[in-house]
Amino acid sequence: EDQVTQSPEALRLQEGESSSLNCSYTVSGLRGLFWYRQDPGKGPEFLFTLYSAGEEKEKERLKATLTKKESFLHITAPKPEDSATYLCAVQARTGFQKLVFGTGTRLLVSP
Amino acid sequence: DAMVIQNPRYQVTQFGKPVTLSCSQTLNHNVMYWYQQKSSQAPKLLFHYYDKDFNNEADTPDNFQSRRPNTSFCFLDIRSPGLGDAAMYLCATSTDLAGGKPDTQYFGPGTRLTVL
Numbered sequence: 001e002d003q004v005t006q007s008p009e010a011l012r013l014q015e016g017e018s019s020s021l022n023c024s025y026t027v028s029g030l031r032g033l034f035w036y037r038q039d040p041g042k043g044p045e046f047l048f049t050l051y052s053a054g055e056e057k058e059k060e061r062l063k064a065t066l067t068k069k070e071s072f073l074h075i076t077a078p079k080p081e082d083s084a085t086y087l088c089a090v091q092a093r094t095g096f097q098k099l100v101f102g103t104g105t106r107l108l109v110s111p
Numbered sequence: 112d113a114m115v116i117q118n119p120r121y122q123v124t125q126f127g128k129p130v131t132l133s134c135s136q137t138l139n140h141n142v143m144y145w146y147q148q149k150s151s152q153a154p155k156l157l158f159h160y161y162d163k164d165f166n167n168e169a170d171t172p173d174n175f176q177s178r179r180p181n182t183s184f185c186f187l188d189i190r191s192p193g194l195g196d197a198a199m200y201l202c203a204t205s206t207d208l209a210g211g212k213p214d215t216q217y218f219g220p221g222t223r224l225t226v227l
Contacts, residue, residue, distance in 0.1 A: 031214070032212075032214070036218075041221070042221060043117075043203075043218035043219050043220045043221040044154070044201070046215060091214060097142075097207070098156060099156070101153035103151070103152060104153065
């Protein structure tokens, strides 16, 4: 069964304090791994798609990386507006393109 | 801007009173999804439409139904809401890419359902 585990569950950072969020996955052939940002009371906002081990993608202070077993979301010099829940999801190569989500990491960045 | 729109953003209903949630999209995507998300939990897929073909998840209760009258619109009907159905309901869309490429889903803002 395809599975996604995210850690830590919650992370508190000071503004400017860089860190990484982890997404470990097991999937029967990876079609794609996705990172989303979700603000309270809103729908997930798409950030990145990765599908090849060694791939990296960047957007402002965020960089996502992928290995065969896990993905990291690196946050460099975070600002309070980066506070949100970050969701990781995988899509298997076989069957329908269903997303299997992790439960997310709640990030709080204090000024 | 192309987007996924959900109405209403907040819906209050009474126990057992049918309710319909709406989703529309301007992305012209052929696949539309409905998810249920409870507090601090991952989104849970209820069903999806691939074009006009309806696909139900095995563990989705019969209380939940869906309609897709055209490419742009999709509705979620909850026939007899229970207290356990209070949640955020998310609509998402995607387009089926050939060649086994990842199929990104784009989400709407969600509808928060309260059951009294």
